[in-house]
Amino acid sequence: MTRQRALIVDDEPDIRELLEITLGRMKLDTRCARNVKEAREWLAKEPFDLCLTDMRLPDGTGMDLVQYIAQRHPQMPVAMITAYGSLDTAINALKSGAFDFLTKPVDLGRLRELVTTALRIQAADGKEVPVDSRLLGDSPPMRTLRKQIQKLARSQAPVYISGESGSGKELVARLIHEQGPRAEQPFVPVNCGAIPSELMESEFFGHKKGSFTGAVEDKQGLFQAANGGTLFLDEVADLPLAMQVKLLRAIQEKAVRTVGGQHEVVVDVRILCATHKDLAAEVAAERFRQDLFYRLNVIELRVPALRERREDIAELAGIMLKRLSNGDGANAATLQPDALEKLKSYRFPGNVRELENMLERAYTLCENDQITASDLRLADTSSSSEQGETSLAQIDNLEDYLEDIERKLIVQALEETRWNRTAAAQRLGLSFRSMRYRLKKLGID
Incomplete structure (x- = not known):
């Protein structure tokens, strides 16, 4: 059986040797290049299942190679190796088409995980992906959406799924997971707006027994539950600012610390997120951290209404x-x-x-x-002006009539926000206290 082959591109001999030895132990054949020119020569001579490239090269950058491979060998996964702390560079590499990245000094455990994931992508390529019966519709926007899902499934980049409430954002996230190399691992969805703020850290990162009142046993967090798979953060805009800081650190460090724990635990999780709100507007209003938005919004996928x-x-x-x-x-x-x-x-x-x-x-x-x-039971919107003229004669009690209109608008706002009262109040321009008063007055449960 033909062994799979990897191309290693780095101008430092000790890094090349480390990567060669590690991949050789994984039963991969390797070829090495010291610069972009040699890498292109190898690519012209032989087929490869994977490419690992350093960012800084003598005659160009790893980004040049990522773009070159994306154009000429689109099925080949490329991973970028960057200096420690160069997360901005890594994010730009993901946007350019790299499927994942490593930081120096190279963690060998993380390297092996990355290579295994890349080879799963290669194994899946060439197989026809059936049209999922859950994603219905054959309109141009839906055909485009299916193609984008298929492309994003090959990457490990964070994806921000935007779209209105009820448009199917969680389904899109599931399909990205199921069509990708993590399909056999867990898909863990979480509604960020449904977790009480005082329990968020415990829910996301887990806790140790006795770390707070009520912690009667060790509990695994959502990040640990999704390890190796995908964590889907629905309604991510509802996260309080304090939790946004902790989430940002977990994403950057690829590690979490349980509440009451002494050490960080490394986690391998792909992050997908969604919200019905305009996340850029939330950043402008200082309700969402710009640095977290930048990390989550590497690639935006819009679900049509x-x-x-x-x-x-x-x-x-x-x-x-x-x-x-x-x-x-x-x-x-x-x-x-x-x-x-x-x-x-x-x-x-x-x-x-x-x-x-x-x-x-x-x-x-x-x-x-x-x-x-x-x-x-839909209102006839085409004759709304006639309804306005005749409705005056039909009103027996103005207070009841106005309450009915108020009730319909509040219920509509609640339905559009999945019955999240805080989000519905914001949509209607009400304070939460005012919203609570109206729900009680109108008998809306």
């Missing part, structure tokens, strides 16, 4: 209705033409999640498994 791909609504609705009928397509309810037109003209602030909830309600209310426009 449902209103940007209206041509997918018919397919989405058909599959959702089949699912509601327990998978029996023969007994699934069908959308009447007027209902489909109504859906296609609706704005869908809650995106795919809102469509699913809407169809579930309509499926329950419809007659003879035929869903009409009236079953959807």
